[in-house]
Amino acid sequence: MIGSLMRYIESKADEYVEDLRKLCRQPSVSAQGVGIEECAELLRELMEEAGISARVYPVKEGNPVVLGEVRGGKEKNGCIGFYNHYDVQPPEPLELWETPPFEAAIRDGKIYARGVSDNKGNVMARIEAVKAVRDVLGEVPIDLKFLVEGEEEVGSPHLPNFVKGHAHLLKADGYIWEGDGVDEKNRPVITLGAKGIIYVEFRARGAKRDAHSSSAPLIPNPAWRLVWALSTIKGPDEKIRIPGWYDDVVEPSDVERKLLEEAPFEEEEKKRELGLKEFLGGLKGFEALKALYFSPTATICGLDAGYKGPGAKTVLPCEAVAKMDFRLVEAQKPRKLLKMLREHLDREGFSDIEVVSYSGYEPAKTSPSDPFARYFIETVEKVYGNKPVVLPTTAGTSPIYTIRNWMGIPVASGGGVGYPRSNVHAPNENIRIEDYIRSIKFVATLITSYKPERLRKTAEKG
Amino acid sequence: MIGSLMRYIESKADEYVEDLRKLCRQPSVSAQGVGIEECAELLRELMEEAGISARVYPVKEGNPVVLGEVRGGKEKNGCIGFYNHYDVQPPEPLELWETPPFEAAIRDGKIYARGVSDNKGNVMARIEAVKAVRDVLGEVPIDLKFLVEGEEEVGSPHLPNFVKGHAHLLKADGYIWEGDGVDEKNRPVITLGAKGIIYVEFRARGAKRDAHSSSAPLIPNPAWRLVWALSTIKGPDEKIRIPGWYDDVVEPSDVERKLLEEAPFEEEEKKRELGLKEFLGGLKGFEALKALYFSPTATICGLDAGYKGPGAKTVLPCEAVAKMDFRLVEAQKPRKLLKMLREHLDREGFSDIEVVSYSGYEPAKTSPSDPFARYFIETVEKVYGNKPVVLPTTAGTSPIYTIRNWMGIPVASGGGVGYPRSNVHAPNENIRIEDYIRSIKFVATLITSYKPERLRKTAEKG
Numbered sequence: 001m002i003g004s005l006m007r008y009i010e011s012k013a014d015e016y017v018e019d020l021r022k023l024c025r026q027p028s029v030s031a032q033g034v035g036i037e038e039c040a041e042l043l044r045e046l047m048e049e050a051g052i053s054a055r056v057y058p059v060k061e062g063n064p065v066v067l068g069e070v071r072g073g074k075e076k077n078g079c080i081g082f083y084n085h086y087d088v089q090p091p092e093p094l095e096l097w098e099t100p101p102f103e104a105a106i107r108d109g110k111i112y113a114r115g116v117s118d119n120k121g122n123v124m125a126r127i128e129a130v131k132a133v134r135d136v137l138g139e140v141p142i143d144l145k146f147l148v149e150g151e152e153e154v155g156s157p158h159l160p161n162f163v164k165g166h167a168h169l170l171k172a173d174g175y176i177w178e179g180d181g182v183d184e185k186n187r188p189v190i191t192l193g194a195k196g197i198i199y200v201e202f203r204a205r206g207a208k209r210d211a212h213s214s215s216a217p218l219i220p221n222p223a224w225r226l227v228w229a230l231s232t233i234k235g236p237d238e239k240i241r242i243p244g245w246y247d248d249v250v251e252p253s254d255v256e257r258k259l260l261e262e263a264p265f266e267e268e269e270k271k272r273e274l275g276l277k278e279f280l281g282g283l284k285g286f287e288a289l290k291a292l293y294f295s296p297t298a299t300i301c302g303l304d305a306g307y308k309g310p311g312a313k314t315v316l317p318c319e320a321v322a323k324m325d326f327r328l329v330e331a332q333k334p335r336k337l338l339k340m341l342r343e344h345l346d347r348e349g350f351s352d353i354e355v356v357s358y359s360g361y362e363p364a365k366t367s368p369s370d371p372f373a374r375y376f377i378e379t380v381e382k383v384y385g386n387k388p389v390v391l392p393t394t395a396g397t398s399p400i401y402t403i404r405n406w407m408g409i410p411v412a413s414g415g416g417v418g419y420p421r422s423n424v425h426a427p428n429e430n431i432r433i434e435d436y437i438r439s440i441k442f443v444a445t446l447i448t449s450y451k452p453e454r455l456r457k458t459a460e461k462g
Numbered sequence: 463m464i465g466s467l468m469r470y471i472e473s474k475a476d477e478y479v480e481d482l483r484k485l486c487r488q489p490s491v492s493a494q495g496v497g498i499e500e501c502a503e504l505l506r507e508l509m510e511e512a513g514i515s516a517r518v519y520p521v522k523e524g525n526p527v528v529l530g531e532v533r534g535g536k537e538k539n540g541c542i543g544f545y546n547h548y549d550v551q552p553p554e555p556l557e558l559w560e561t562p563p564f565e566a567a568i569r570d571g572k573i574y575a576r577g578v579s580d581n582k583g584n585v586m587a588r589i590e591a592v593k594a595v596r597d598v599l600g601e602v603p604i605d606l607k608f609l610v611e612g613e614e615e616v617g618s619p620h621l622p623n624f625v626k627g628h629a630h631l632l633k634a635d636g637y638i639w640e641g642d643g644v645d646e647k648n649r650p651v652i653t654l655g656a657k658g659i660i661y662v663e664f665r666a667r668g669a670k671r672d673a674h675s676s677s678a679p680l681i682p683n684p685a686w687r688l689v690w691a692l693s694t695i696k697g698p699d700e701k702i703r704i705p706g707w708y709d710d711v712v713e714p715s716d717v718e719r720k721l722l723e724e725a726p727f728e729e730e731e732k733k734r735e736l737g738l739k740e741f742l743g744g745l746k747g748f749e750a751l752k753a754l755y756f757s758p759t760a761t762i763c764g765l766d767a768g769y770k771g772p773g774a775k776t777v778l779p780c781e782a783v784a785k786m787d788f789r790l791v792e793a794q795k796p797r798k799l800l801k802m803l804r805e806h807l808d809r810e811g812f813s814d815i816e817v818v819s820y821s822g823y824e825p826a827k828t829s830p831s832d833p834f835a836r837y838f839i840e841t842v843e844k845v846y847g848n849k850p851v852v853l854p855t856t857a858g859t860s861p862i863y864t865i866r867n868w869m870g871i872p873v874a875s876g877g878g879v880g881y882p883r884s885n886v887h888a889p890n891e892n893i894r895i896e897d898y899i900r901s902i903k904f905v906a907t908l909i910t911s912y913k914p915e916r917l918r919k920t921a922e923k924g
Contacts, residue, residue, distance in 0.1 A: 023710035054877050071822030155774065195676070199774040213787050214657070215751035216859035218732075218741040223762035224696065234686065236811065275504075275670030278848040279680040291679035299678040300685035301777050302768035310659040312617065312820040314787050314859075315763050323769055325776050349698065358774040393614055395676035397776075 005136045005448065006441050007434060011130065013437050017047060017111065020124040020436065021104035023086075024113035028086035030063055030154045039086050040064045040150060043123070050131035057166070063087065063150030063452040067169055070130060072140030078452035079143035081172030083403065083411075084123035084179075085152030088115030089425045096427035112430040121417035122179035122439065123148055129443035145172045148404075148418070152178075155359050156399040163402040169287040171189035174372035175403050176443075179416020181435060183264065188384040190377055190414035193365030193393030194400050195293075196328030198338055199301075199358040202226060204320045223305040229350040230322055233341075234298045238281060240326075242344040245296065248331045252294050255368045256392040260289045263389055277440045292395045297327040311372050327397065334360030364401035364411070365393050371455040372410040375384055379449060380415050383442040388414065415442040467598045467910065468903050474594065475899050479573065480761035481508060482586040482898065483566035484577035485548075492525055492549035492616045501548050502526045502612060505585070512593035514608060519628070524620035525549065529631055530608030532592060534601055540914035541605035543634030545865065546585035547614035548639075550577030551887045575891040583879035583893045584641035584901065585610055591905035606911050607634050609865075614640075617821050618861040625864040628752075635914055636834035637865050638905075641878020645896060650846040652839055652876035655827030655855030656862050657755075658790030660800055661763075661820040664688060666782045672768070675776040684782040685767040691812040692784055695803075696760045700743060702788075704806040707758065710793045714756050717830045718854040722751045725851055754857045759789040766906065788857065796822030826863035826873070827855050833917040834872040841911060842876050845904040850876065877904040 009016075023046060028039035040056045043066050047054035052068040059065060066086065091101035091114040099105035101114035111121075126146070133140050147170060149159050163170060180189045204222035206217045211219050252260065267288060271279065274441050279288050301324060305316030326341075328334060342355055366373050368390060380388045404411045417439045418424065471484030490501035502518045505528050509516035514530040521527060528548065552578040553563035561567035563576035573583075580653060586610070595602050611621050625632060642651045666684035673681050695703050704860060714722065729750060733741065741750050763786060788803075790796060804817055814875075830833050830852060842850045866873045879893045879901045880886065 033500050074618070197776075199776070201774075211736065213759070213761045213763055214789065214859070216759035216789065217757050217857070218745060218750055219736060219738065220742050221762060223765055224698075226765070227689050227692045227762065228698045230689045238687075265602070274673065274681060276681065280682050283680060288680055292677070297678035298677070299675045299776075299778055300683060300689065300767065300782075301675055301775060302770050302779070303685050303688070303765040303782060304770040305762065306764035308764050308766040310781070312663075312785065312787070313763060314659075314661070314761075316761055317764070320762075320765060321770070322670045323774065325774070327676065327678065395679070396674070397676070 002445060002448065005132060005444055008136050009132050009440050009444060013433070016128045016437065016440060017433055020116070020121060020147050021111060021113070021130065023120050023124055024104040024111070025102055026118050027102050027128060028087050028150065029090050029113065030151050031090050035061045036087065036150050040066050041331045043148060046124070047127055047146065050080045050127045051134045051376060052127065052130055052144070054146070057162070059158045059162060065150065065162050066146070066148040067166070068146030068148070070140050070144035072142050072144065076452070077142045078148065078450055079145060079172040080447060080450060081145035081175040081403070081409070082126050083168065083177050084126070085119050085150065085174055086123065086148050087150045087153050088118070088120070089153050093427065096214065098428055109433050110430045111433060112428055117181070117418045117422035117429055117431045118424045119152070119178050121436055125417055125436060125439035126443050128440045129447065132440065132444050133448055137448070140447060141200050143448055144447065145170060157359070159399050160402050163406060167407060170403070170407065172409060172414070174376070176376070176415070177398065177400055177411055177413035179418065179439070180414050181416045181418025183389060184420050185264070187264070187386050188380050188388040188414060189391070190388045190412060192368060192373055192412055194363065194396060195331060195362035196334055196401065197359065197397040198326045198334050198359045200324055200341070201356040201358065202229065202322045202324065203354040203356065204229070204352065206318050208318060210318050211316040213316045216316055219316055220461065221316055223317055225350065225353060226305065226320040226322055229345055229348070229353050230300065232344070232348045232350070237387070240296065242340055244340055245337065248333065249296060250330045252392065253291060259368060259390050259392050260293065261286060261288060263391060265289055276461045282294060293391065293393050294329055296329050298333060299325050301325055306439040310367070327395070328363045329416055330363045330365055332363060334362060361397050361399060362401035362405055365402035366404060366410040366412060368392060370410045373412050375450070375455055376412045376414065376446070378390045379446050380442065383445050385437065415439055415446070464907060464910065467594060470598050471594050471902050471906060475895070478590045478744055478899065478902060479895055480728065481590065482578070482583060483573060483575070485582050485586055486566040486573070486578050487564055489564050490549050490577070491552050491611065492613050493552050497525055498525045498549065498612050502528050505548050505610060508586070509589055509608065512589045513596045514589065514592055514606070516608070519624070525612030525614065527624055528608070528610040529628070529719045530610070532602050532606035534604050538914070539604045540912055541607060541634040541635040542603060542909060542912060543607035543609065543632065543865070543871070544588050545637055545639050546588070546610045547581050547612065548585065548610050549612045549615050550580070550582070551615050554890065556822065557806050557844055571895050572892045573895060573898070574890055575896045576891055579880045579884035579891055580886045581614070581640050583898055587879055587898060587901035588905050591909065594902065594906050595910055599910070601922040602909060604909055606909065607632055619821070621861050621866050625868060629869055634867070634871060636838070636872045636874070637800065638838070638877070639860065639862055639873055639875035641880065641901070642876050643878045643880025643884065645851060646882050647726070649726070649848050650850040650876060652842060652850045652852045652874060653856045654830060654835055654852065654874055656825065656860040656921065657855060658794060658796055658823045658825035658856060658863065659859040660788045660790065660796050660822050662786055662803070663820065664691065664784045664786065665816040665818065666691070666814065668780050670780060672780050673778040676779045678778055681778055683778055685779055687812065687815060688782040688784055691810070691815050692762065692805070694810045694812070702758065702760050702897050703714050704802055706802055707799065710795065711758060712792045714752060714854065721830060721852050721854050723748060723855060725751060727751055748908045751872060755853065756791055758791050758794060761785055789857070790825045792825045792827055794825060796824060823859050823861060823866050824863035828866060828867035828872040828874060830843045830854060832872045835874050835910070836906070837917055841908050842904065845877070845900065845907050877901055877908070912915065
């Protein structure tokens with residue numbers, strides 16, 4: 001059965017590629033508000049054509065969410081959910097694209113388009129898998145849920161509320177997140193979590209206009225206030241100085257440590273590429289990976305005050321701004337930490353500095369021992385024929401916590417269409433057609449092999 | 463004699479105004495390299511017409527200096543020098559000018575032109591004074607020196623070397639600097655010194671390109687390095703933390719304290735205008751003025767790193783830059799302090815931070831008790847008929863140290879054409895014609911009343 005399904009998918013490759021190109025030709029740049037409604041509607045149509053009941057949900061002051069559902073089998077057969085996004089990064093700088101970003105040109109077995117890897121190739125692979133399964137088997141043997149948002153590239157500002165308000169439509173045994181892909185050595189990459197984040201802007205203000213710096217003995221300098229405030233947040237030893245900040249940090253479990261030890265880490269290449277003699281604090285190997293995935297960070301992303309042009313200008317600025325992100329690890333809570341940050345500044349004498357919060361994401365992880373995660377990992381290995389690289393979390397951030405933490409559903413990402421030269425967020429974004437077809441095969445296998453009762457047994461065995 | 467000279471000057475007012483307008487119509491924007499050579503030549507011609515032997519001295523990779531000389535009397539009659547500059551600030555933003563900046567339009571008894579107050583009105587008043595004295599008396603009774611540079615508005619980068627190389631041509635009993643003018647209450651303002659300055663740029667570097675902030679556990683962040691380094695330079699108590707920095711700071715003398723006590727200080731108005739409830743550290747009255755004129759400063763003029771646009775961008779910047787000026791007071795030495803700054807950073811563990819030095823000016827002061835200064839102050843009072851405000855120094859910086867410190871010549875500034883609404887460095891720069899004529903009268907009085915032997919007696923009396 002699986003063999004004929006795989007062959008069927010191969011035979012339909014051209015059609016699947018054309019569907020993806022159609023989706024890629026529809027711009028959907030959330031940061032610029034371009035083509036969003038049209039793309040949501042096109043996506044709904046493509047889902048309906050594949051036999052997925054789909055509906056576009058308007059979002060107040062936001063971009064619509066597309067929900068899809070397949071009621072394939074009886075309820076006992078289980079349910080798998082998929083999270084994707086139909087919005088894409090801005091295509092600029094346009095002059096660096098070899099073919100226009102929304103042409104979806106094919107060259108050397110690759111499709112070039114903005115969003116083809118992040119994330120339209122993945123959502124399309126999942127839709128085509130449903131179509132193929134229905135074509136070959138007549139029906140999908142399990143239930144499926146599709147959650148496709150249109151604001152991922154601008155920080156998913158409305159997703160948390162949407163998930164809260166539509167939880168009854170989103171229930172599933174496990175969710176497959178955006179997708180990932182393969183690494184340099186064609187090993188499939190699976191990630192089981194994400195760090196959280198607080199992104200804040202610090203604003204210090206002085207006089208109501210810039211002044212000549214000769215008045216410095218009399219006029220407060222917000223650039224100094226900012227520097228002094230920031231220096232209480234983290235010290236040259238790279239330790240965050242806010243009391244209690246590390247209280248909820250959880251060390252990697254034994255299984256997670258083992259995954260890190262097995263994870264490939266091209267550290268010399270990474271250092272060379274960044275022009276670094278060594279990593280921060282001389283970290284190497286396992287310790288570097290552990291820091292990358294398991295330590296909270298406090299990063300100054302931007303500083304802005306006064307004169308920034310060439311040469312000298314003797315100005316005393318009236319405003320100074322810093323942007324910072326704090327990456328959080330399990331079980332740190334954004335709201336609690338934001339409050340600690342404010343209290344810390346007040347305690348240190350910096351009540352004058354305003355803290356503007358731009359976003360807060362919880363960290364979230366699914367245990368590598370979770371039965372759904374284990375089913376997912378095994379299926380990836382089976383289809384790709386290669387032992388996957390399993391990362392207990394990413395160093396970055398994604399809104400998986402809405403599903404993982406709030407709904408208590410295991411979440412994994414993998415089996416996607418990307419590869420190391422996909423140029424995600426860059427000009428000439430592309431995927432290899434063979435990766436796309438394999439991803440369709442993977443999803444088709446995942447939904448036809450799923451047996452929730454086996455998972456329960458796996459869980460009982462531990 | 464003085465009476466007829468004053469009347470003669472009044473009778474020639476229209477001619478003197480036209481000469482000044484001619485000089486103002488010649489643009490000479492040093493920052494933009496516009497009209498410099500032409501203005502130096504025009505100035506030379508105007509000086510020659512007034513009977514001043516003038517020569518344009520080319521400056522390698524800089525703007526020419528115009529030197530003028532009057533060998534009026536015998537040597538024993540003494541010699542007064544004048545420092546001015548013929549370059550002007552850029553006129554932008556042009557749309558805010560009511561009449562074009564190089565038209566020199568006359569409205570309501572005022573001349574409007576870029577540079578008319580800073581500093582062409584002053585140099586022209588001095589030239590016209592020579593012409594008037596020669597017209598009325600047949601000759602100038604003393605020697606005069608004119609030093610007119612073309613780079614004051616860009617920090618006088620070549621003046622120090624020029625003064626060193628031409629000291630033999632610049633000797634005088636005393637120098638009158640740019641000019642100043644009158645305050646809100648028509649009191650003539652005299653300044654007897656200037657603070658020094660070091661202007662530096664701190665550059666911190668990390669990886670060879672910006673990185674995603676999720677890599678923060680591994681990649682050094684130059685914005686943090688910069689913040690930590692700066693926080694070792696000055697603390698929230700506003701004290702500079704570099705050991706030895708205050709060693710050469712000299713407290714105001716009794717005479718200087720008395721001048722500060724007498725100096726008008728519209729502190730409530732200044733606070734209101736700046737939107738401040740109080741000055742830094744709650745300073746008031748005499749203590750505020752003392753801080754303004756007698757304390758060294760360390761000012762962050764600019765901060766620049768990473769993302770400065772709206773909203774959030776999770777970037778780890780590869781470079782961070784701060785611009786700072788340090789104002790120096792007598793007897794701090796720029797070179798010594800720059801070395802202390804570098805050594806301090808090294809000692810604190812910030813050898814990685816590059817310090818680029820843009821300029822170093824020594825602080826310089828002439829004692830209010832100096833006989834030449836006293837002659838100058840008395841002459842201002844006589845011509846203006848109003849007790850002058852005498853400030854022992856300005857809070858700002860000027861290259862007077864080249865004459866005061868290096869050549870040991872007393873220097874004072876005053877008797878100039880400015881008034882509080884001259885809009886120096888701003889659109890609609892202007893002077894009142896009456897102030898211009900009075901300034902010519904003042905200079906004519908200064909050079910015809912000068913008796914060096916009386917100064918010697920003043921000195922002996924103490």
